[in-house]
Amino acid sequence: MTTTTVTARAVLLDMDGTLVNSDAVVERVWRRWAERHGLLGDDVLKVVHGRQGHLSMAILLPERPVAENLAENRLMLAEEAADTEGVVPIAGARAFLEALGGFPHALVTSADDTLARVRMAAAGLPLPPVLVTAELVSASKPNPEGFLAAAAMLAVDPADCLVLEDSEAGVAAGLAAGMRVLGIGPRAGAHGPTFHVPDLTGVAVAARDGVVSIALPGSRV
Structure with a gap:
């Protein structure tokens, strides 16, 4: 199995379809x-x-x-x-978030703050330290505003960020922000992400000296 290793100084995560199956x-x-x-x-x-x-x-x-x-x-x-029936984590999401630990990462979602917190809790997932939700942007994905705002909040150059996304709009937003995009799941694969994996199972994270290395087993580049 081919493994691709990607490095970044910050990881920007979509929620629905990327971390949470809603x-x-x-x-x-x-x-x-x-x-x-x-x-x-x-x-x-x-x-x-x-x-x-x-x-x-x-x-x-x-x-x-x-x-x-x-x-x-x-x-x-x-x-x-108000509806959390059937909300579950994407395979591998919890281990991935826990492995990121104190490394700079943010949730960038089209949900509002309340819905983001409800869905992450329903899926049993820890919240990233930075949240960019619908209330904080003037333009929705595929506009890159949310990802650029997250990069600024983390004080990381957009080119040094890795975006995780599942949707056409999200992939387009990440690429428009000048970031590399790791597509998660079947929706993402059809829309030209930089890398693509079926889910987060077996995606290994190692952080050192301000750089995170993410190993993508069986990824498509």
């Missing part, structure tokens, strides 16, 4: 939303992963006023936070 909740909530608006659930689910909800709504209902999308998004976030 697909069951996302599907329930967004299929109900699709039904309310006369849309096909399968079509809606092709859009929503990785983006803030109001941006997904703007894509799916382009004629609707922004204020309505923002208002409904607040309700959707509360609905998602």
Whole structure:
């Protein structure tokens, strides 16, 4: 088996689909939303992963006023936070986070702060020391703002950051930030990440002298 080793000075982690498998909740909530608006659930689910909800709504209902999308998004976030059935960690996520330890790393998610904390707790995962959530950015992925903000908060050059992402929007955001992207899972693989693994199982982390080395077993470059 081929092993690729990647080095970085900071690791920036998406949440849903990267650390936490919340697909069951996302599907329930967004299929109900699709039904309310006369849309096909399968079509809606092709859009929503990785983006803030109001941006997904703007894509799916382009004629609707922004204020309505923002208002409904607040309700959707509360609905998602109240539903943790089926929320589980991505394979290998807990060991990966624990191995990062005190090394600079951040959670960069399209969820708001409440939903991020609820889902990480439901999956039994420790929170990174820095959280960049929806409230802290003016533009959703695929805009790179969230990743650039996390790099600035950690005082690390974007080129020295490694992003972990699962979605088309997230991969695009990481690359647009000038960062290398490790794609996690089947959604990411189709969208040109720098590296790709099926999950975090067996991904080994070693940190020394301000640099982390991440060994990716069976990765695709």
